[in-house]
Amino acid sequence: MANRLTRDFFDRPVLEVARELIGVTLLFDGVGGPIVEVEAYDETDPASHSFRGPTARNAAMFGPPGHAYVYKIYGIHWCVNFVCQPGSAVLVRALEPQEGLAVMRERRGGLADRQLCSGPGKLCQALGIDRRHDQMPLDVPPFGLCKTDLAHEIAAGRRIGITKGVEMPWRFGLKGSPFLSRPMK
Numbered sequence: 001m002a003n004r005l006t007r008d009f010f011d012r013p014v015l016e017v018a019r020e021l022i023g024v025t026l027l028f029d030g031v032g033g034p035i036v037e038v039e040a041y042d043e044t045d046p047a048s049h050s051f052r053g054p055t056a057r058n059a060a061m062f063g064p065p066g067h068a069y070v071y072k073i074y075g076i077h078w079c080v081n082f083v084c085q086p087g088s089a090v091l092v093r094a095l096e097p098q099e100g101l102a103v104m105r106e107r108r109g110g111l112a113d114r115q116l117c118s119g120p121g122k123l124c125q126a127l128g129i130d131r132r133h134d135q136m137p138l139d140v141p142p143f144g145l146c147k148t149d150l151a152h153e154i155a156a157g158r159r160i161g162i163t164k165g166v167e168m169p170w171r172f173g174l175k176g177s178p179f180l181s182r183p184m185k
Helices: 014-021 101-107 120-127
Strands: 025-028 031-041 068-073 077-083 089-095 143-146 154-157 171-174
Touching (some): 014 031, 014 089, 031 120, 068 120, 089 120, 089 171, 101 120
Antiparallel strands (some): 025 031, 025 143, 031 089, 068 077, 154 171
16 A cells, blocks of 8 residues: 555644544555544543543553554444544544455445445444454554545534533544435534
8 A cells, every 4th residue: 555654644633633534545454445534532522531541441542653442332333543642542433435345245234335334333343343453553454544645625523422522523524425424514
């Protein structure tokens, strides 16, 4: 993959990184596509897992930038985040499935392509990401992240599924993408 992202890309403020991840191709063991939706979180944010400080669960968020933070939500679904500066991470909410479609369809029970990766839990199931991948570096296999040179518009809005910090417009998406978890308002 040309234009690969390095760990240095993530060693910046989370809001900068989040916006720049839109359009970046995420491959996990060769399966994935362009990221179309993310949410930013940092330790000043009451909705962030890092808000109350380090724990065994959120240890990756306080580790080095450019690593995965993988956790389970609702006791059911895995979610993958990309760690930025200490205490901050970007939740990957959705991508446009392009590579390894047959594998994703099998893992997701034969759903339509629009539904394969249109939410953080769906995305992790389709790509095969789980707790084993927590704290793994993002610049070596099985992860692969590649910048795009294509121009695109980014929409911003409120994050989804939280009760604290809801007023913060820290959700970013590819404007007009049919692969978002929910339309941007």
